[in-house]
Amino acid sequence: MESLQARIDSFLKSKRVKKSSKSNSTSATVKWPHPSSFNANPHTLAEAGFYWVPSWEDRDSVACFLCHKELSDWDEEDNPFLIHWQKCGSTCAWAIVRCGLSEDITEDGSFVFLNKKRLPTSKAMEKARLQTFGENLWPHDEQDNHGASSKKMAQGGFVYTPQTKGDDTVTCLYCNLSLGGWDTDDDPMWVHEVLPLRRKVTHP
Helix, strand or coil: CHHHHHHHHHHHHCEEEEECCCCEEEEECCCCCCCCCCCCHHHHHCCCEEECCCCCCCCCCCECCCCCEECCCCCCCHHHHHHHHHHCCCHHHHHHHHHHHHHHHHCCCEEEEHHHHHCCCCHHHHHHHCCCCCCCCCCCHHCCCCCCCCHHHHHCEEEECCCCCCCCCCCCCCCCCCCCCCCCCHHHHHHHHHHHHHHCCCCC
16 A cells, blocks of 8 residues: 555445454445545545545544554544644654645745754654655665665655555655656765756755
8 A cells, every 4th residue: 555546546446344243244335435525535545644444333444554553533624644643743654754744834835844853854854754665665675786775765855655566656745756767876865956956846
């Protein structure tokens, strides 16, 4: 469930849930129970890191692909980014790098880092970015001395955002630069410095 599309797709298909008891077992086919007008809809939940894992008791239960936190009982006004940040902001890398962005963005869309630990260059944020690459997920970590290792990606400001399994797409969540197809001699830091300038994108 590392890819955004896989998480979105998890909400689109009906699923079977079971109610087990000592005497018998009952099952039912369920669909995502809330309308798209909810703040917590398939797209926002997936972007916040969640995929759908319904149970008999909790038809709207979701789980984070990275920290595996399960949440349910969504109301119309619930903000999945804020809730993930509040529940897991000290432990989940995706909550830190993606959901915590609301802490850093002003109403006019500019970045202001009141908490120095949330500066993109801080060791805490670099560590969280590295954790988004998971264990044995980033394809270039299998190659010795690859210029685009997960560590260098995190140092360069990128988080792992694969489109499919084994994909090497990464994204900067501050300037929205997404890149894939990394070669052995690529330098993520240099690429990140040069490309936004060519696109006339400002960076915090």
